[in-house]
Structure formats: structure tokens, C-alpha cells
Amino acid sequence: xxxxxxxxxxxxxxxxxxxxxxxxxxxxxxxxxxxxxxxxxxxxxxxxxxxxxxxxxxxxxxxxxxxxxxxxxxxxxxxxxxxxxxxxxxxxxxxxxxxxxxxxxxxxxxxxxxxxxxxxxxxxxxxxxxxxxxxxxxxxxxxxxxxxxxxxxxxxxxxxxxxxxxxxxxxxxxxxxxxxxxxxxxxxxxxxxxxxxxxxxxxxxxxxxxxxxxxxxxxxxxxxxxxxxxxxxxxxxxxxxxxxxxxxxxxxxxxxxxxxxxx
Amino acid sequence: xxxxxxxxxxxxxxxxxxxxxxxxxxxxxxxxxxxxxxxxxxxxxxxxxxxxxxxxxxxxxxxxxxxxxxxxxxxxxxxxxxxxxxxxxxxxxxxxxxxxxxxxxxxxxxxxxxxxxxxxxxxxxxxxxxxxxxxxxxxxxxxxxxxxxxxxxxxxxxxxxxxxxxxxxxxxxxxxxxxxxxxxxxxxxxxxxxxxxxxxxxxxxxxxxxxxxxxxxxxxxxxxxxxxxxxxxxxxxxxxxxxxxxxxxxxxxxxxxxxxxxxxxxxxxxxxxxxxxxxxxxxxxxxxxxxxxxxxxxxxxxxxxxxxxx
Numbered sequence: 001x002x003x004x005x006x007x008x009x010x011x012x013x014x015x016x017x018x019x020x021x022x023x024x025x026x027x028x029x030x031x032x033x034x035x036x037x038x039x040x041x042x043x044x045x046x047x048x049x050x051x052x053x054x055x056x057x058x059x060x061x062x063x064x065x066x067x068x069x070x071x072x073x074x075x076x077x078x079x080x081x082x083x084x085x086x087x088x089x090x091x092x093x094x095x096x097x098x099x100x101x102x103x104x105x106x107x108x109x110x111x112x113x114x115x116x117x118x119x120x121x122x123x124x125x126x127x128x129x130x131x132x133x134x135x136x137x138x139x140x141x142x143x144x145x146x147x148x149x150x151x152x153x154x155x156x157x158x159x160x161x162x163x164x165x166x167x168x169x170x171x172x173x174x175x176x177x178x179x180x181x182x183x184x185x186x187x188x189x190x191x192x193x194x195x196x197x198x199x200x201x202x203x204x205x206x207x208x209x210x211x212x213x214x215x216x217x218x219x220x221x222x223x224x225x226x227x228x229x230x231x232x233x234x235x236x237x238x239x240x241x242x243x244x245x246x247x248x249x250x251x252x253x254x255x256x257x258x259x260x261x262x263x
Numbered sequence: 264x265x266x267x268x269x270x271x272x273x274x275x276x277x278x279x280x281x282x283x284x285x286x287x288x289x290x291x292x293x294x295x296x297x298x299x300x301x302x303x304x305x306x307x308x309x310x311x312x313x314x315x316x317x318x319x320x321x322x323x324x325x326x327x328x329x330x331x332x333x334x335x336x337x338x339x340x341x342x343x344x345x346x347x348x349x350x351x352x353x354x355x356x357x358x359x360x361x362x363x364x365x366x367x368x369x370x371x372x373x374x375x376x377x378x379x380x381x382x383x384x385x386x387x388x389x390x391x392x393x394x395x396x397x398x399x400x401x402x403x404x405x406x407x408x409x410x411x412x413x414x415x416x417x418x419x420x421x422x423x424x425x426x427x428x429x430x431x432x433x434x435x436x437x438x439x440x441x442x443x444x445x446x447x448x449x450x451x452x453x454x455x456x457x458x459x460x461x462x463x464x465x466x467x468x469x470x471x472x473x474x475x476x477x478x479x480x481x482x483x484x485x486x487x488x489x490x491x492x493x494x495x496x497x498x499x500x501x502x503x504x505x506x507x508x509x510x511x512x513x514x515x516x517x518x519x520x521x522x523x524x525x526x527x528x529x530x531x532x533x534x535x536x537x538x539x540x541x542x543x544x545x546x547x548x549x550x551x552x553x554x555x556x557x558x559x560x561x562x563x564x565x566x567x568x569x570x571x572x573x
Binding site: 058060063065087088089090091092095096098100102103104105106114115118119169172173176 | 382459461462466467468471475476479
């Protein structure tokens with residue numbers, strides 16, 4: 001794909017985003033433009049707000065109940081904090097992969113088809129053949145099909161390795177065809193081999209989905225992302241091409257963090 | 264810093280360690296041990312006592328077929344005494360069934376509300392009130408059945424008597440509700456929050472999360488809650504004695520009066536000569552009840568253990 005072409009559209013835009021957990025302000029005037037079809041990594045020390053930004057994009061941090069937000073987040077040019085936004089529809093558009101793989105305690109098959117069953121209109125009836133195809137396609141896409149095709153009906157929480165579980169968690173997002181994938185340190189619970197496999201998969205999904213990836217691992221950000229965002233104390237310090245950021249960072253703080261002087 | 268070898272050897276060879284603290288520690292230890300196993304001792308003691316009183320009858324005189332299959336309980340008949348419990352078993356079962364029909368929807372609903380919806384103060388208050396409900400003495404429940412429910416049922420359904428299966432079923436259902444609620448709530452709490460988060464992130468609404476994820480994940484806990492509720496309803500005596508009418512019939516509808524197994528023992532034991540056949544037959548009923556509640560509780564416990572081992 002032509003790099004110039006896929007960079008035209010903006011998938012996620014945050015406008016003067018401020019966020020409070022109770023009385024604690026976690027984000028200060030965050031303005032970001034995440035481009036469509038590429039992988040954008042967010043790095044920064046613990047507590048810098050990178051996960052908070054991520055968890056605001058599908059509004060999952062509202063589960064906490066004491067979160068307050070000003071400003072706007074636009075996903076595909078629609079402010080997701082508008083009162084007419086349907087949370088379920090938003091989360092169909094924006095899939096999320098969590099730090100610890102969290103397959104549901106149902107069969108592998110049911111995990112993959114779960115989202116599709118939620119979002120298909122009630123009058124649409126799929127034959128089991130059609131469902132089988134959806135499940136197979138999703139599992140093929142995450143390179144898991146060959147490993148699990150004989151145990152699709154077994155519980156997903158039992159005999160899968162962490163790596164396989166995380167791949168399953170990515171696979172279950174695909175049947176509803178999201179535009180954006182949010183990944184919150186998707187490899188931090190995995191061993192080096194699993195990390196490599198999941199990174200490869202993320203790279204594989206590039207182009208088809210806009211991916212926003214939070215990571216603690218700078219080498220990972222460097223390996224897997226097109227653009228990189230560095231955050232510090234709830235503010236965006238720098239947002240640029242990954243190659244540029246790791247070679248010629250514009251700000252002192254970025255350079256210090258990349259070189260490991262804090263974090 | 265390491266302790267020099269010589270000093271260490273003097274520590275080991277310090278001689279008699281049995282000073283005052285050592286004795287207090289041992290004493291405390293034994294006392295707690297006795298408290299700890301006292302439950303076992305009491306259960307065994309009760310079992311031995313009940314079994315001893317009833318065993319002679321069970322072994323020598325009991326006609327098993329009559330005991331389980333005959334509805335005729337005529338322990339004091341001079342001509343032909345008979346000891347059939349079928350009517351009482353049917354009555355008890357009917358009341359238990361109604362009580363679960365009343366208790367389960369309310370309790371599971373309450374548990375879902377407390378565990379999944381209520382937050383902060385509301386949740387704490389609800390839990391306290393439900394504990395209070397559990398603390399109401401059973402004779403008070405019986406009184407409510409007798410004085411409030413009885414005329415109410417007569418009025419509403421236009422039946423001659425309000426002391427019946429329906430009345431005692433509702434009363435027992437309300438009595439069993441707190442324990443079912445509290446155990447069901449524990450079952451919901453035991454479902455990891457990551458499941459809910461995962462389902463919500465996939466776009467599930469609150470109801471879909473509960474219906475598709477939380478309920479299936481908690482189903483063993485809910486089953487065990489229901490079983491303990493059954494055990495509670497089955498073994499309850501005073502309230503059911505007061506609200507059921509205490510009539511020895513196999514119920515044909517919810518408006519028939521019945522007599523419960525427990526109520527029979529409570530009503531008759533005081534007027535029976537110790538050691539008589541009648542006395543021993545009542546103990547046989549006791550053993551029967553004991554076995555049923557034991558099996559129910561055991562099953563519930565095994566199910567809960569099954570959850571933990573998963």
C-alpha cells in the first residue's frame with residue numbers, strides 16, 4: 001500500500017482532552033491525531049496517562065464510575081462523547097485488547113463468535129455453516145486456526161497458552177469488522193516467544209485496521225510502530241514518526257526517557 | 264551479618280525452653296484446637312443420639328414399605344398403629360417447591376442487583392437489611408402466617424382456610440431468601456471482573472453481560488445457593504407448623520393444608536412416652552430428615568468446592 005495514501009485519513013482525533021479520576025487530573029489538553037491504517041505506539045513512564053487515553057477511546061474507563069472528561073474524542077469524525085452515541089456501536093467500531101489475555105469462560109468457538117452474535121441484527125439468522133466460516137476466518141487471520149481447530153468446543157480459559165489466549169482475544173474482535181484496534185500492553189504478560197508471535201500478528205493486521213498500541217517496551221514500540229507518541233505527566237510531549245523519535249527526538253524529556261534516564 | 268558459629272551453638276544448647284511464654288502458647292494452642300473440633304464433636308454427638316433413639320425401631324419394627332409409601336400416620340391407634348410418612352413427605356415437598364418458586368426469583372434478582380448494579384451506600388444498606396431479614400425468629404414468621412397471611416388468603420382466593428401449602432410456602436420462601444441472596448451474591452462476586460470488562464469492551468450491554476457471561480460463570484454457585492435454600496425450607500419447623508394447617512393429607516392443590524415432617528416431630532414428641540414405638544418412630548423421621556439435609560448440604564458444598572478448583 002502507498003504510505004502517502006493511507007496517511008491521509010485520521011482514525012482518532014482527540015481535541016483538548018482533559019480527564020479526571022475523582023479529583024485527580026490524569027490528562028491535560030491532549031490533542032492527538034491517530035492516522036488510519038497504521039500502527040501508532042504510545043510510550044511513557046507508568047502513570048503518564050497513555051493507558052488512560054487508550055481506555056477513553058472506547059469509553060471503557062467509564063466502568064469506574066468516577067471519571068470526568070472535557071474536550072472531545074472523534075473516532076471516524078464522530079465525537080464519541082456526544083449524547084447520541086450508542087456505546088455498543090462504538091465498541092463494535094473500536095475493539096480492545098487488554099494487558100492480560102481475558103477470554104470469556106465459554107468455548108473457543110463461542111468466544112470468537114461472541115461479538116458477532118451481539119451486534120448482528122435480531123432478524124438476521126445465520127446458519128451454523130456461516131458461523132463456522134466466520135470463526136475459521138478470524139482464527140486463520142490470527143494464525144491460531146491450526147492449533148485450535150480440533151478443540152473449538154473446549155473452554156477457552158483452560159488449555160490455551162497465554163500467547164494463544166491473547167491471539168484469541170484479538171481474533172474475537174475481527175468478526176464485527178472494527179475500524180480501530182486498541183491494544184493495552186498486549187504482550188506484557190507473555191514470554192519472549194509469545195511476544196514475538198503477537199507482534200508479528202499485530203504487524204500482519206496493519207493496513208486493515210488502525211492500531212493504537214500502548215507499551216512499556218521501547219524496543220517493541222520501535223519494532224512494531226509507524227508513529228510514536230511520547231507522554232509525560234498526562235501531557236503529550238512528542239508525536240512523530242517512530243524512526244525519527246528514536247533517532248532524533250525533538251525534546252529533552254523524550255531523549256531522556258528513550259535513553260532510559262527515567263521511567 | 265552472620266552470627267558467629269560459637270554463639271549459634273550456645274543458642275541451640277540453651278537447655279529448657281519451657282518458660283512461661285511456652286506454656287501460655289501451648290495452652291492457647293490446645294484450647295483453640297478443642298474449639299476448632301467442637302463442631303465435629305457436636306455433630307457426631309447429635310447423630311449418635313438421634314440414631315440410638317431411633318435405631319431399635321428401624322432395625323426391629325420398621326416396615327420400610329409402609330414408612331415410605333403409606334400416607335397413614337396413626338402412631339397412637341390401639342387397634343393397628345401405622346407409621347407411614349408419605350403424606351408428610353409430599354406435604355413437605357410441596358411446601359419446599361412453592362417456597363423455592365417464591366424465593367429464587369427474588370433472591371437471584373436481589374443478588375444481581377447488589378452485586379452488579381448497586382454501589383457504595385446502597386449496596387451496604389441492602390446487605391444490612393437482608394441480614395436483618397435473616398435474623399427474624401421463625402416463630403415471628405409463623406405468627407405472620409397465622410395472623411396476616413391466613414385471612415389474606417381466605418379473602419383473596421375465597422377458600423375456607425388460609426393455613427395451607429401456599430401460606431407456608433410463601434413464609435418459608437421469605438425465610439430462605441436471605442441465605443440464598445447472600446450465597447448467590449458471593450457467587451456473582453467470585454466471577455472475575457475481567458470477564459465483565461472483556462464483554463463490555465466487545466459492546467455487550469449491562470444486561471447482556473449479566474445474561475451471557477456472569478450468570479453462566481456463576482451457575483454452580485447459584486445452584487448451591489438454591490440447594491441451601493431447599494435445605495433451609497425443608498428443615499424449618501416452627502413457622503411451617505403454624506402456617507401449614509397441620510393436616511395429614513397429600514396436597515392436591517396449593518390451598519390444601521398439609522403437615523410437615525419437622526412439624527410432626529415438634530408437635531408430637533412432647534406427648535410421647537420415652538422409648539415407646541411412637542417415640543422411636545419420631546426419631547426415625549428425625550434420621551430421615553437428617554439424611555436429607557445432610558445430602559443437600561453436602562451436594563451444595565461439593566458444588567462450591569468444584570468452583571474453587573476450576
